[in-house]
Amino acid sequence: MAKQLSAFVLLLLIIFLLSSTMATVLSLKCFERSEITCNIFISLQPRYHQQMKANWEQATDTPNLDDKVSWEGQTTWCIAKPSTGDERLNANIQFCCQQPDIDCSIIQPGGRSYNPNNYYSHASVVMHLYYKANYKLPHTCDFMQSGLIISQDPSVGECIYEP
Secondary structure, three states: OHHHHHHHHHHHHHHHHHHOOOOEEEEEEEEEOOOEEEEEEEEOOOHHHHHHHHHHHHOOOOOOHHHOOEEOOEEOEEEEOOOOOHHHHHHHHHHHHOOOOOOHHHHOOOOOOOOOOOHHHHHHHHHHHHHHHOOOOHHHHOOOOOEEEEOOOOOEOOEOOOO
């Protein structure tokens, strides 16, 4: 009876996973010895990853960035969450500034985004540069859950966030 119940629960799990739009079943192998054993390998990827992969395969060497600057019909920016601690903000700055496509001179003394001179402002600037350099894909603003995608321009004074 327990074997039948386990098999039934497993069957329900398989049906759920097959019908889920958030999962792709990569392999399903079941065999029977003295008990039923199933190895299920699942990729939990949001649908946009599949779409982006298809789009990327069709893209030219120079992607059209104009198609990437809006997300769900809005222009977006990536900034640091206001509740993020200085240690995480500094780690985000260090990560972004190590990337070859990010020009961190704008947050250095004399740079157009040096003021306001604090971790939050500097991290927000370089996090947005990273987000923008990576085609504004939502996951490129995660930063260990310290990033926030907004639709209101965060520019302050001379520090202009390009969309």
